[in-house]
Amino acid sequence: MAANKTNWKSCNLIEPSSAGSRLWQFSVSSKKVKLGGDLSVPEGENPPAKVVAKPWTDMFSRKMNIASLPPEKVFLRAVTLPACEPEELLPMLEFQVEELSPLPMTQAVWSAEPVPGPSNQEGTQTVLVMITSRDAVEERLTELEAEGYLADRVESPLLRELLAEGSREEGAHIQLVQGADSVFALISWWFAGRLCDVNSFNLPDHEESRAALVEKINRVAWAGEVAGWMPGEVTCHLAKRGEVAADWKPALAKCFGDRIREVEPMSEVDLATATAEYATQSNAPGLMLDDYAMRYRQRFQDGLWMEGIKGAVAM
Secondary structure, three states: OOOOOOOEEEEEEEEEEOOEEEEEEEEEOOOOEEEEEEEEEEOOOOOOHHHHOOOHHHHOOEEEEEEEOOHHHEEEEEEEEEOOOHHHHHHHHOOOHHHHOOOOHHHEEEEEEEOOOOOOOOOEEEEEEEEEEHHHHHHHHHHHHHOOOOOOEEEOOOHHHHOOHHHHOOEEEEEEEEOOOEEEEEEEEEEOOEEEEEEEEEEEOOOHHHHHHHHHHHHHHHHHHHHOOOOOOOOEEEEEEOOOOOOHHHHHHHHHOOOEEEEOOOOHHHHHHHHHHHHHHOOOOOOOOHHHHHHHHHHHHHHHHHHHHHHHHHO
16 A cells, blocks of 8 residues: 655645645755745635646656545544664555444554654554545545645645644644534644654534533543553643634633643644655555546546657657
8 A cells, every 4th residue: 555655856735725725836855845826716716727737847856636525524543562763654554444444444544653752662653544435535636636636645734733742742632623614623643752642623612512522531531541541640742723713712621721832733834844845755655545546647648648749749
């Protein structure tokens, strides 16, 4: 399931926005990813072909197109595995992912990555497993294909904040993301420099959801105490994205008391840049569908043949 490493030269990331889509453009080198453009695409319009299309020069100067997937579509698990080489990680997980997945494997797409943190004496590593439904990915790819955007990878950019260096401080890191009629909660639990657990909940935006989230957090805390990684008092690092109501904080105080620190979430440009950096440097395939990737590559090769035939006829 591992992907071959490619030397990418440029990268696009397209995300939904309130007014249509947002298209990020990056140049890529062996050392860094650099933002080159931030374009708003109005609803009903396609992203500019000259930016996202792949001409024959893509054979030599590779361009990656990334499609974003909403975080509420992705199921997350933190697991402990024996330390291994990067190329051995996905084959090792293939024997366990069926037990981790909430979906039948015929309906699921999955990927994984090692989590930054210290190795313990037993020589193990923490791995973040990402699982989503094939239908969700296929719907997104089909939507973008109709707009002329053929994706090479599918990523969920908000997950980059979960693994950012500032998100590894001791305690519970809670991100609340305001949606149109829901609030998405992404919670990671970090202790002794390691990611011990990760949870995500998409809750209806009404008053009862405050108590529901508190109950879910208390269940995780109880399980953490039983497992031995949850200390007695935990600090909460709370980040809000969008117009999140103020009454979520007093609700969370039922779990954390006065140990709640409000922190600024990563900016949209930092999230997009981190996503592009990860995607262009990773050996893992992300949440892309293999059959779509093969079809897009075949379409590119067919286009080269047609251009060659046109050139021969013109001569």
